[in-house]
Amino acid sequence: MKSENESLNDLAEIRSMMERSSKFLSLSGLSGIMAGIYALCGTYLVYKVYGFNPDRISYTAGKNNLPGIVFLAVVILILAIGTAVFLSYKSAHNKGEKIWNPASRQLVSGMAVPLLAGGVLILLFILKGLMGLIAPLTLIFYGISLYNASRFTINELKFLGLLQILLGLISAYFIEYGLIIWAGGFGILHIIYGTYMYFRYER
């Protein structure tokens, strides 16, 4: 006959297995903080070095600096993703888990589809000279991808996604504040979120 303890153990194990097999919980809060810092540095450089600050949707003043700006954006993106992968790998390794499991696979594909769609759309708009839409659209598509991916990881990611979408919509109306709102979303929100996650789950 099964004792109460055994049944409780069974239930606890079932719950843990369901969570481990469907959610990737090694996402590091520290990587959020780092991504925020990269984003703030990037915004500062783009504004100071290239004088890039679109005040209307069709903005051509920064056209000559475009290759430099796109290069900077790509470098920041790679740094942010690289840091996230590296820190999550370490965190998963410490817990004795593999970083590439069914849950993380779903997390990546859940993020990749909205991000790729948004990325291509934004590139097309840049080619048409619609620079003022870069900030709102990156925020909105990033927010959608986070909201979508939150099913496969810590639930709080959903709120970060919704906030990014909200900021994106606001910046679509106030185009002249696009760059500063972008810094708020990708910089400040990431740092706040990362700090919260770090103290809540990693300490």
Add this chain to the structure above:
Amino acid sequence: MKVSIEKLNKAFESRIRLGIMSALAVNDSLDFNSLKVLLNVTDGNLASHLKGLEKEKYIAVKKSFINRKPNTKYIMTKEGKAAFNDHLKALEKLIKNQK
């Protein structure tokens, strides 16, 4: 109280089988290697438990090829889902009754 104990499914007595069913309950399908990593067991051990569950018709096997390499995926059948849910209910009842 006796009734609920009888409802506990013998097929799920082993921890590994319970783990397989739990993982398949929340995933559409999982392949052999994913299950192996999740459960942290040897190939042979996992294969024998999978075979046992397959015999009970609680899980189904889907074979396919990915890049010409054979890939075996496991999914939970309707019967498996029902049996697993009953097992969960029985476990819960058991705990409630003993309180």
